[in-house]
Amino acid sequence: MAYVANAVGHNKKTSARRGRWTPYLLLMPGMFWLITFFLLPIIKLFDKATQSPGDNIGQFVQTWSFSNYWDSFWGAKAQFGRSFLFSFLATLLALLISYPLAYAIAFKSGKWKNTLLVLVVAPFYTSFILRTIAWEQILGNQGPVLGILRTLHLANSNTHITASSFAVVAGLTYNFLPFMTLPLYASLERIDPRVLEASGDLYANSWKTFFRVTFPLSSPGVLAGTLLTFIPAAGDYINADILGNPGTKMIGNVIDAHFFQTTDYPGAAALSIILMLTILILVLLYIRRFGTEELV
Amino acid sequence: MAEKSIQEGDLHLENLTKSFGEFTAVNSINLTIPVGSFFALLGPSGCGKTTTLRMIAGLEEPTSGRILIGDQDITYARPYRRPVNTVFQNYALFPHLTIFENVAFGLRRRGIKEVKTEVERVLKLVELPQMAGRKPNQLSGGQQQRIALARAVVNNPALLLLDEPLGALDLKLRKQMQIELKRIQIEVGLTFVHVTHDQEEAMTMADTIAVMNEGRIEQMGTPSELYDNPKTAFVANFLGQSNLIRGTIVGIDGDYRVVDLAGSKIKLPVSRSENLSGNILVGVRPEKLRLHKKGEAKSGNIFTNGKVIDVSYIGVSTQYQVELPGQLTLMVFEQNDDGLEPARKGDEVEISFEPNFTFALSGDQDIDAGSELEITE
Ligand SMILES: Nc1ncnc2c1ncn2[C@@H]1O[C@H](COP(=O)(O)OP(=O)(O)OP(=O)(O)O)[C@@H](O)[C@H]1O
Ligand SMILES: [Mg+2]
Numbered sequence: 001m002a003y004v005a006n007a008v009g010h011n012k013k014t015s016a017r018r019g020r021w022t023p024y025l026l027l028m029p030g031m032f033w034l035i036t037f038f039l040l041p042i043i044k045l046f047d048k049a050t051q052s053p054g055d056n057i058g059q060f061v062q063t064w065s066f067s068n069y070w071d072s073f074w075g076a077k078a079q080f081g082r083s084f085l086f087s088f089l090a091t092l093l094a095l096l097i098s099y100p101l102a103y104a105i106a107f108k109s110g111k112w113k114n115t116l117l118v119l120v121v122a123p124f125y126t127s128f129i130l131r132t133i134a135w136e137q138i139l140g141n142q143g144p145v146l147g148i149l150r151t152l153h154l155a156n157s158n159t160h161i162t163a164s165s166f167a168v169v170a171g172l173t174y175n176f177l178p179f180m181t182l183p184l185y186a187s188l189e190r191i192d193p194r195v196l197e198a199s200g201d202l203y204a205n206s207w208k209t210f211f212r213v214t215f216p217l218s219s220p221g222v223l224a225g226t227l228l229t230f231i232p233a234a235g236d237y238i239n240a241d242i243l244g245n246p247g248t249k250m251i252g253n254v255i256d257a258h259f260f261q262t263t264d265y266p267g268a269a270a271l272s273i274i275l276m277l278t279i280l281i282l283v284l285l286y287i288r289r290f291g292t293e294e295l296v
Numbered sequence: 297m298a299e300k301s302i303q304e305g306d307l308h309l310e311n312l313t314k315s316f317g318e319f320t321a322v323n324s325i326n327l328t329i330p331v332g333s334f335f336a337l338l339g340p341s342g343c344g345k346t347t348t349l350r351m352i353a354g355l356e357e358p359t360s361g362r363i364l365i366g367d368q369d370i371t372y373a374r375p376y377r378r379p380v381n382t383v384f385q386n387y388a389l390f391p392h393l394t395i396f397e398n399v400a401f402g403l404r405r406r407g408i409k410e411v412k413t414e415v416e417r418v419l420k421l422v423e424l425p426q427m428a429g430r431k432p433n434q435l436s437g438g439q440q441q442r443i444a445l446a447r448a449v450v451n452n453p454a455l456l457l458l459d460e461p462l463g464a465l466d467l468k469l470r471k472q473m474q475i476e477l478k479r480i481q482i483e484v485g486l487t488f489v490h491v492t493h494d495q496e497e498a499m500t501m502a503d504t505i506a507v508m509n510e511g512r513i514e515q516m517g518t519p520s521e522l523y524d525n526p527k528t529a530f531v532a533n534f535l536g537q538s539n540l541i542r543g544t545i546v547g548i549d550g551d552y553r554v555v556d557l558a559g560s561k562i563k564l565p566v567s568r569s570e571n572l573s574g575n576i577l578v579g580v581r582p583e584k585l586r587l588h589k590k591g592e593a594k595s596g597n598i599f600t601n602g603k604v605i606d607v608s609y610i611g612v613s614t615q616y617q618v619e620l621p622g623q624l625t626l627m628v629f630e631q632n633d634d635g636l637e638p639a640r641k642g643d644e645v646e647i648s649f650e651p652n653f654t655f656a657l658s659g660d661q662d663i664d665a666g667s668e669l670e671i672t673e
Contacts, residue, residue, distance in 0.1 A: 197388065
């Protein structure tokens with residue numbers, strides 16, 4: 001008996017000791033990943049942002065030129081504004097399109113639920129760029145959208161949709177739709193249908209039930225979906241590149257040009273940092289305003 | 297404004313039926329529940345209690361039949377238009393709202409002005425006024441149950457439906473809540489329809505009980521009617537315990553019929569065996585039987601040559617299993633109030649009981665109906 005008790009006690013001690021280290025062991029791969037692919041590049045980015053061109057082309061030396069930040073920002077302020085406007089519009093549109101979709105999948109789809117979810121994710125099986133090019137064809141002058149509008153006499157041969165702000169926002173909306181739909185679906189799916197029945201029982205018709213119960217309970221999904229759409233959309237440049245015109249460039253296009261056309265690495269780095277910090281501040285303000293801890 | 301026109305009236309269910317595909321969950325039930333009564337729907341798991349309640353609440357559409365309150369047909373009315381509120385089996389409180397807002401929900405939807413005073417009144421009624429600012433997940437199960445009750449009662453519905461609201465509570469809290477529910481019902485004077493599969497709960501709380509089995513109402517009546525005069529073997533076994541014995545009517549003696557039970561002749565009142573003849577089931581409750589030493593049973597119906605095969609002492613009473621000739625085993629419950637030495641296992645005994653305590657059922661039923669369900673409960 002004593003032997004057994006002893007063995008148990010011993011076991012407890014070693015497992016407790018191992019237990020103390022388990023979290024750190026589990027964190028190791030992630031930490032390694034973060035340090036190598038996030039922290040080091042960020043440090044490098046800050047380092048690059050204050051450099052100036054050296055003697056040879058493509059060579060830069062550290063001169064602590066903090067004016068790089070202001071100069072590059074001022075030079076791209078229009079694109080900055082446009083980035084946030086476009087991504088805001090795309091997020092709003094994606095929310096308006098995704099909410100009914102996610103609602104239908106969560107509550108009304110019956111046995112089609114899984115099929116519909118696969119369909120939502122299906123676009124991910126083709127490349128982002130290919131999909132955007134496909135949109136160019138769809139909205140293009142020979143594409144089906146204009147074709148239909150022309151037969152309905154809602155457009156004439158001078159009407160174009162591509163190479164416009166509209167096309168860029170449409171492309172952004174489309175490309176990030178699954179990022180909106182999936183979190184919305186997840187939070188709607190989690191709602192106990194009996195709570196909705198209780199609302200009906202307590203004199204709320206369908207609309208009131210939606211605004212008083214369903215929507216508030218889905219707000220974690222709204223929060224996650226809007227962030228997952230807004231953040232990548234604000235930095236995106238493919239859509240503006242393929243579907244836009246020179247007057248619809250976003251900040252991503254400017255950074256892209258700094259890197260690959262004018263080889264202005266410090267300017268590109270400075271813009272990247274400004275973009276990152278602006279998004280961070282916006283997101284924090286947003287979460288403070290709309291995110292509540294007990295909902296998550 | 298989706299205002300329910302609150303109106304008083306008895307609840308009538310007429311041939312109410314609900315099928316899920318091939319399966320009939322509720323089979324043509326007819327009920328009338330008078331205004332202001334405490335009505336219990338009692339039955340084993342899966343017999344259709346929740347389905348019945350959901351149809352009354354408007355959460356399930358009947359396959360056929362009608363639901364009326366007073367003379368108003370509400371069979372197909374939307375839930376939010378019915379003067380009916382439900383206390384859900386799992387409480388179903390709104391997790392994102394405070395207790396105050398949970399209780400205020402129905403009042404606000406109807407645009408009632410005195411929200412604050414009304415909410416405070418019912419929170420006091422369920423004795424939780426200090427919880428108004430909390431969220432549901434900060435309450436214990438029993439407290440959530442009381443809030444669910446408050447949320448429904450505050451609307452003064454013509455009809456309050458309670459779906460096993462005490463199911464999740466421990467025995468002590470359950471007893472406490474039973475008393476509290478009864479008190480609230482008397483205090484506010486609403487009609488309560490209380491669903492339960494706990495026969496003791498139904499007996500202590502309800503004015504009228506309907507016993508349900510496999511989608512049908514087996515019998516309806518006051519607790520004592522059901523207990524003293526069960527009409528089917530299912531009710532006899534499900535509500536309390538019964539000794540059921542197969543027998544044959546062999547004659548008549550004044551106001552009594554003479555029945556042959558495996559060789560012993562006993563009497564039972566004609567008034568309790570109307571419409572019966574030939575093979576019947578004779579029933580008598582275990583606490584109505586008296587145990588005697590051999591040769592000492594004098595009056596009433598008597599079984600001789602018994603032998604005690606099991607004794608369990610449970611405080612207020614002692615429960616005996618007595619074996620009789622003809623492979624008959626009877627349960628006998630004796631109060632421990634006479635200071636006499638209890639019988640022991642192996643003792644030879646006789647059993648007597650009043651003919652008036654005997655009831656009779658038609659002999660074509662399963663003698664164990666309802667009892668095995670009780671045991672698995
Ligand atoms: N939506 C449904 N689809 C198919 N069958 C159902 C559905 N709802 C209930 N049933 C069936 O109807 C029968 C009655 O169900 P109900 O929920 O009314 O039982 P209950 O008497 O409330 O039981 P319990 O005491 O276990 O709550 C059960 O056999 C159940 O399987
Ligand atoms: Mg049920």
